[in-house]
Amino acid sequence: AQTVTQSQPEMSVQEAETVTLSCTYDTSESNYYLFWYKQPPSRQMILVIRQEAYKQQNATENRFSVNFQKAAKSFSLKISDSQLGDTAMYFCAFMKTGANAGNNRKLIWGLGTSLAVNP
Amino acid sequence: KAGVTQTPRYLIKTRGQQVTLSCSPISGHRSVSWYQQTPGQGLQFLFEYFSETQRNKGNFPGRFSGRQFSNSRSEMNVSTLELGDSALYLCASSLGQGANTEAFFGQGTRLTVV
Numbered sequence: 001a002q003t004v005t006q007s008q009p010e011m012s013v014q015e016a017e018t019v020t021l022s023c024t025y026d027t028s029e030s031n032y033y034l035f036w037y038k039q040p041p042s043r044q045m046i047l048v049i050r051q052e053a054y055k056q057q058n059a060t061e062n063r064f065s066v067n068f069q070k071a072a073k074s075f076s077l078k079i080s081d082s083q084l085g086d087t088a089m090y091f092c093a094f095m096k097t098g099a100n101a102g103n104n105r106k107l108i109w110g111l112g113t114s115l116a117v118n119p
Numbered sequence: 120k121a122g123v124t125q126t127p128r129y130l131i132k133t134r135g136q137q138v139t140l141s142c143s144p145i146s147g148h149r150s151v152s153w154y155q156q157t158p159g160q161g162l163q164f165l166f167e168y169f170s171e172t173q174r175n176k177g178n179f180p181g182r183f184s185g186r187q188f189s190n191s192r193s194e195m196n197v198s199t200l201e202l203g204d205s206a207l208y209l210c211a212s213s214l215g216q217g218a219n220t221e222a223f224f225g226q227g228t229r230l231t232v233v
Contacts, residue, residue, distance in 0.1 A: 033220050037224075042226060043207060043226050043227045043229075044224055044225070044226045044227075045209060045211075045224035046224070047221055047222070047223075050220070050221070091162065093162075095220060097220065104175055105150060105152065105167055105174075105175065105213065105215065105220065105222070106152070106164045106167065106175050106177070107152075107154070107162075107164065107211075107222065108164070109154075109161055109162040109163075110161070111161040112161065
């Protein structure tokens with residue numbers, strides 16, 4: 001079974017600075033996706049960034065980038081130039097894909113990191 | 120393009136009652152997944168429906184059930200409510216096939232069982 005671990009329940013950062021959120025996962029699968037989702041106080045889960053396991057290049061989306069270390073099963077999120085609107089819960093999630101996964105679209109989640117961006 | 124709509128947003132029920140939650144996916148999306156979010160357990164997968172068929176199921180008791188209609192709208196039902204069923208229930212909509220894995224979430228239904 002797959003597990004996702006986020007070891008930092010809470011973090012804070014000053015506006016305009018950089019912060020890194022950690023995520024490790026455990027799987028015996030070779031084909032999968034990893035995701036970072038953001039859940040602001042409005043409760044709506046929003047996709048921040050996605051990484052395909054077969055891609056060596058780390059994904060980036062504007063101020064958000066990941067450090068994907070497949071052998072170490074590590075998937076950290078770096079937020080640059082932090083903004084007040086980045087204050088939210090951040091969840092790391094795993095999804096199995098490929099022929100063995102069939103139509104399995106189940107997301108397996110970490111417990112989240114609460115990020116506060118301070119002015 | 121309208122997003123994922125979940126109704127109602129808030130619900131208070133008594134132990135032993137039953138409840139039905141609704142999710143309207145993004146137009147064109149055929150997959151609807153349901154997740155339960157609690158402070159202690161985090162987010163847990165309940166089930167996924169695709170083209171009116173349950174395609175995947177999580178480890179929840181039979182009191183939790185769902186269905187999907189021909190217009191892809193989905194409902195989940197919880198019977199004989201327990202205090203532990205208090206949670207935020209999130210619905211996710213996606214194309215459900217091919218390489219596109221992105222799931223779009225609704226704002227959830229906050230269920231409180233008293």
